[in-house]
Amino acid sequence: MAVLGAFPPGVGCRPFDEGDWEGVADCLHRGFPERSRGYWIDALTRLSQRPVVADFPRYGFVLEKSGRIVGAVLTLYARHRSLEGDEIRCNLSSWSVDAEFRPYASRMIATVIMRKDVVYTNISPSPGTVKLNKAFGFRLFSGGQVAFLPAFNSVPPSDRVLEAHAELAEMAELTDNERYILLEHAALGCLSLICICDGVALPVVLKPRRILHGLIPCCQVVYCRSHTDLVRCAGAVGRFLLRRGKLLCLVDAMGPVSGLSGRYFPKKGIKYFKGPKQPSPGDLTFTEMVLFGS
The missing domain is CATH 3.40.630 (Aminopeptidase)
Structure with missing residues (x-):
């Protein structure tokens, strides 16, 4: 059962930094065993080389229990400039939560997508995250x-x-x-x-x-x-x-x-988005497709 209220004592969600890389790589490897642990270290290294956008996290968020990382999501922020003004996009990539803590996955994602001025995308949703996407109001921007x-x-x-x-x-x-x-x-x-x-x-x-x-x-x-x-x-x-x-x-x-x-x-x-502006057809700029080769 999904939990949308407050986290229980000892469980929390926060942005992570370089000091969390080892725990994040372990968590993502548990969630995506077809990817090596080294793959995730390489992915985090690529993110470290990208510019930080305003006050948004460089890497993403973790779910932790008493200091142990039990969930993670990478957030790939990018600024797009146009005549209408700047637009901030965030590609949500590589969601993983350990089985015991999956009831709190929706609460973690709610924390991640709380900004109303950001266009959030999920371009490689698993069956489980499709349901979560729809629950949070994500809409298709590519159906095939x-x-x-x-x-x-x-x-x-x-x-x-x-x-x-x-x-x-x-x-x-x-x-x-x-x-x-x-x-x-x-x-x-x-x-x-x-x-x-x-x-x-x-x-x-x-x-x-x-x-x-x-x-x-x-x-x-x-x-x-x-x-x-x-x-x-x-x-x-x-x-x-x-x-x-x-x-x-x-x-x-x-x-x-x-x-x-x-x-x-x-x-x-299929690809989903949530936010004030639908991405243009074929626009995968600065997403995991480019940065991680996914």
Whole structure:
């Protein structure tokens, strides 16, 4: 039974810091035994290299009993700038609570998501956390994925793709936030691209990954302005990827995307959000997909 009242004596939830890494890694390894303990130390190390956003925790929160860590959730905060103002997002990642203390998991998450001005996301929910998501008012922002072959789209002769870097002149045609996204994700191992289509610069970020038990290489769309813009530059992107031995791409969506040569898989890679603004289609910037390769 979920507990939403106060924690009992000796049980509490708090942000954690570097001094808690060993206990957090142990807890996450217990919850996700398919991941090595070293995987979680590496994940925490990557978080330590990211900038702190305002007064939000750098790493996440723990549930503890008399000083022993019995639950943990990683919180990946990022600031997004736009003409409408700053937006803070938080990707909730790697929820784990020891079996004996799972009745307090909902109380822990309630503590984590208490800010009304933050957009919270869960992009890899387990069956148990789906129920918790719905109980806390999370809503779908992706109900499935489109697997598509961009090289099958036509390519106008003038279209071209450039790999983003700070000195590239075409970077000036993007917004400050888009330039930041491209450069940061390139440093994190993504393909950060500027597609020049009919003279218009369109940003696209792709995360190389492997699917079907690691047998099939592909690229996950991490950022694009819209599905419409993705279709517009798909052919040029496909030609760019083909030269690098990649054929298949994935993009999150609520249904089939007209203009992409592929198939929609409902309920594949579902993703949830809670907060004042729904993430744009295919926007996985600064999430666990990028930082941890999940």
